[in-house]
Amino acid sequence: MAKILVADDEDELLEMIRFTLDADGHAVTTARDGKQALALAQKGTFDCIVLDVMMPHLDGYHVASMLSGNPNSPPILLLTSRDFDQDQSAIKGSGATAFLSKPFEIPELLKTVRDLVEAH
Numbered sequence: 012m013a014k015i016l017v018a019d020d021e022d023e024l025l026e027m028i029r030f031t032l033d034a035d036g037h038a039v040t041t042a043r044d045g046k047q048a049l050a051l052a053q054k055g056t057f058d059c060i061v062l063d064v065m066m067p068h069l070d071g072y073h074v075a076s077m078l079s080g081n082p083n084s085p086p087i088l089l090l091t092s093r094d095f096d097q098d099q100s101a102i103k104g105s106g107a108t109a110f111l112s113k114p115f116e117i118p119e120l121l122k123t124v125r126d127l128v129e130a131h
Contacts (some may be wrong), residue, residue: 017060018044019041019062058131061087065092086108086130
């Protein structure tokens with residue numbers, strides 16, 4: 012069982028991701044904004060972190076860049092509704108391990124998270 016932190020300010024999407032990962036056998040902790048996600052990530056030990064890009068207080072790019080500087084940082088998956096071609100430099104510069112464009116399919120989310128956890 013992997014410990015996964017998921018941060019998204021959209022309650023319905025956050026709950027769907029939590030339910031999906033929980034049903035897949037993971038222990039899921041949730042945050043509703045970037046500031047809360049950063050605090051939880053700095054206090055806890057996670058096998059993977061899933062961050063929405065557009066969140067209040069701190070966006071996913073900033074949270075990812077603050078966490079990725081740590082050599083023990085878990086893999087970070089960014090979820091974005093922005094156009095990847097326009098945002099790819101921000102995604103790459105954040106230190107995130109992977110990204111998924113919204114809307115995404117559940118099997119795609121599960122495969123990406125499983126791959127990141129296994130690689131960690």
